[in-house]
Amino acid sequence: MDKPLNNRAWLLVAPVLLFVLFSALLPMMTVVNYSVQDQMGENHFFWNGDAWFRDLLNPATEVGARFAGALVRNLAFSVTALLIEVPLGIAVALCLPRKGWTVGATLVVIALPMLIPWNVVGTIWQIFARQDIGLFGAALTGLGLHYNDTQDPVSAWCTIVIIDVWHWTPLVVLLSYAGLRAIPDAFYQAARIDGAGRWAVFINIELPKLHKVLVIAILLRFMQTFMIYTEPFVVTGGGPGNATTFLSIDLVKIALGQVDLGNAASMSLIYNLITITLSWIFFTIMTQLDRRREE
Amino acid sequence: MARITLDGIAHSYNPGSTSEADFALKRLDHVWEQGRAYALLGPSGCGKTTLLNIISGLVVPSSGRLLFDDRDVTHLPTEQRNIAQVFQFPVVYDTMTVAQNLAFPLKNRGVARGAIDARVAEIAAMLGLTPELHRRARSLTADAKQKISLGRGLVRSDVAAVLFDEPLTVIDPALKWELRSKLKAIHRALDLLMVYVTHDQVEALTFADEVVVMKDGRVLQIATPAELFEQPEHTFVGYFIGSPGMNLVEAQVDGHLARVADQTIELGRRYAAPAPGSSVRLGFRPDYASLVPAGGIPVRVRRIEDLGRRRLARVALGENDIFATIPHGVSIEREEAGLLIEQDRLFVYVDEQRVAGQAR
Numbered sequence A: 001m002d003k004p005l006n007n008r009a010w011l012l013v014a015p016v017l018l019f020v021l022f023s024a025l026l027p028m029m030t031v032v033n034y035s036v037q038d039q040m041g042e043n044h045f046f047w048n049g050d051a052w053f054r055d056l057l058n059p060a061t062e063v064g065a066r067f068a069g070a071l072v073r074n075l076a077f078s079v080t081a082l083l084i085e086v087p088l089g090i091a092v093a094l095c096l097p098r099k100g101w102t103v104g105a106t107l108v109v110i111a112l113p114m115l116i117p118w119n120v121v122g123t124i125w126q127i128f129a130r131q132d133i134g135l136f137g138a139a140l141t142g143l144g145l146h147y148n149d150t151q152d153p154v155s156a157w158c159t160i161v162i163i164d165v166w167h168w169t170p171l172v173v174l175l176s177y178a179g180l181r182a183i184p185d186a187f188y189q190a191a192r193i194d195g196a197g198r199w200a201v202f203i204n205i206e207l208p209k210l211h212k213v214l215v216i217a218i219l220l221r222f223m224q225t226f227m228i229y230t231e232p233f234v235v236t237g238g239g240p241g242n243a244t245t246f247l248s249i250d251l252v253k254i255a256l257g258q259v260d261l262g263n264a265a266s267m268s269l270i271y272n273l274i275t276i277t278l279s280w281i282f283f284t285i286m287t288q289l290d291r292r293r294e295e
Numbered sequence B: 001m002a003r004i005t006l007d008g009i010a011h012s013y014n015p016g017s018t019s020e021a022d023f024a025l026k027r028l029d030h031v032w033e034q035g036r037a038y039a040l041l042g043p044s045g046c047g048k049t050t051l052l053n054i055i056s057g058l059v060v061p062s063s064g065r066l067l068f069d070d071r072d073v074t075h076l077p078t079e080q081r082n083i084a085q086v087f088q089f090p091v092v093y094d095t096m097t098v099a100q101n102l103a104f105p106l107k108n109r110g111v112a113r114g115a116i117d118a119r120v121a122e123i124a125a126m127l128g129l130t131p132e133l134h135r136r137a138r139s140l141t142a143d144a145k146q147k148i149s150l151g152r153g154l155v156r157s158d159v160a161a162v163l164f165d166e167p168l169t170v171i172d173p174a175l176k177w178e179l180r181s182k183l184k185a186i187h188r189a190l191d192l193l194m195v196y197v198t199h200d201q202v203e204a205l206t207f208a209d210e211v212v213v214m215k216d217g218r219v220l221q222i223a224t225p226a227e228l229f230e231q232p233e234h235t236f237v238g239y240f241i242g243s244p245g246m247n248l249v250e251a252q253v254d255g256h257l258a259r260v261a262d263q264t265i266e267l268g269r270r271y272a273a274p275a276p277g278s279s280v281r282l283g284f285r286p287d288y289a290s291l292v293p294a295g296g297i298p299v300r301v302r303r304i305e306d307l308g309r310r311r312l313a314r315v316a317l318g319e320n321d322i323f324a325t326i327p328h329g330v331s332i333e334r335e336e337a338g339l340l341i342e343q344d345r346l347f348v349y350v351d352e353q354r355v356a357g358q359a360r
Helices: A009-035 A051-057 A062-095 A102-115 A118-128 A135-142 A153-181 A185-193 A198-226 A230-235 A247-257 A261-294 B048-056 B098-108 B113-127 B142-154 B173-190 B201-207 B225-230 B235-240
Strands: A037-040 A044-047 B004-012 B023-032 B037-041 B063-068 B083-086 B161-165 B194-198 B210-215 B218-223 B247-250 B252-260 B263-271 B280-284 B289-292 B297-306 B311-317 B320-326 B336-341 B347-350 B353-355
Touching: A009 A037, A009 A261, A037 A261, A051 A062, A051 A261, A062 A153, A062 A198, A062 A247, A062 A261, A102 A153, A118 A135, A118 A153, A118 A230, A153 A198, A153 A230, A185 A198, A185 B083, A198 A261, A230 A247, A247 A261, B004 B048, B023 B048, B023 B063, B023 B218, B037 B048, B037 B201, B048 B083, B048 B161, B048 B194, B048 B210, B083 B142, B098 B113, B098 B142, B113 B142, B113 B173, B142 B161, B142 B173, B173 B201, B194 B201, B201 B225, B210 B225, B210 B235, B218 B225, B218 B235, B235 B247, B235 B280, B235 B347, B247 B320, B252 B280, B263 B297, B297 B320, B311 B336
Parallel strands: B037 B194, B037 B210, B083 B161, B161 B194, B289 B320
Antiparallel strands: A037 A044, B004 B023, B004 B063, B210 B218, B247 B280, B252 B263, B280 B347, B289 B336, B297 B311, B297 B336, B311 B320, B347 B353
């Protein structure tokens, strides 16, 4: 196709480029700057090459071991959260009413957790999970279960996962519900006429039609769970030990607790790179699967 | 395989309403015979889809009974009625191949594997889907997808009826002809009762053994395509079917004479005087009215359209616009001409309904 070339088009793009420059690129360049320098005393910086990166990526060093541990915990957390939230979200969406006044009411109730700010969610659960006065913690203890979110690693992990499920499954529900509503009635009528059972309708009609919204849901949920910070920070503080110390928690500890700017900068760059790469791989795999099915 | 009996079926979407205007489908008694093809024809909102949904079980009628043979199915859900339906827009199962799509209704009913394969091959061959059988359904064009929908509707041999809800809407015009004649051929081969909803008269007339013409929830006439053309019972049928439709002119009828715009026209039959205040119109098709240079009823020529195979004239009789055919070999040179109407093709309509009259 012959499209007219007009360089004045750059003028129209310029404001966006400028905005991105100041909002993302320039702040990030300061991080890049820290990642290749070391600091001596007051504001005296000198060139350090790729030493911070080599330390970080070598599990034998102290910072490398911390990084590897946090990365594994992060991945495990994301996978666990996705495995629970996506099927649960679809299941809830399938049970929602399709018409009548109950639609609005149910959607609002379901969306409520999403409207609560992260640290408020953390605070709510911090109290909710207490064994003495928290409904959740006290109930579990009353049932004779060994539950202690600040001392027992398993309890702490379960608590963080449950918080995330409680907070963000509604997103998957809303996306799936929108996807389900977009399926024309004729498909359900045809399935009834063809004598298809409930499961066959789900596998052959609903799930394929949900494919596109699920790509969005999985991507969003992956990115958000991979960047989890506030919930463990408020509820467990990364403990007990380092059981819930995820990458972002450790990053803040290194940068603001220990003021190891070089370590922190190289870590945040690698962290960012991993998030982008994994999201890209997810997206490519899912769209490729889509294309392959079409052939 | 069954006979479908509509016993006083009527439907209103406002439950409990008794006002005539609220009824999307007015009371209807009729029997549809096994092995025949019926078309429900009418403009949008005439109640044809409501009637189809009542038969398929998506709508339960406000009153009346629906019988498949002698079984009352009025309140049975769709899946227990043993019918097949093809929708306006293609419905295919994306995850399956074309063959799996066609086999799906049979598989769900526990038909043996060998029987399924044979039937799928037969239907695919009829619809010209054989080369695509092992491709994924979702990668096909809208045309091919609608063929799959048609195939799924036709694949079960034991259905009481196959219902089509404007199935050719998404089909490319060039393919419409082909698919329509294919459907007709399939109907002959499969010996099923088929009901076809459409607003396209050509589709209805080519597909159906009998056409049900509907308007505003009322059935105006149920007849063969030829009868609808030759003897429309209602002015709407005359006007809606045929291109151009029937000529309808205001007239005063007295015995075997009609007066239209100061002209007297002789009728083939004798009619009783209509009740005062009722609307009386003469109806005749352009095909049975010919325009000649002199003689007949004097009219003024407005326009002549040469359609190749036939020439059509638009003439004025007083205030009335009339279409007439110009016979072969006749040339109309002047503005004044004469109109000849075949007497036994000239009907009298009182309040839109045809009145039979008595032999003279």
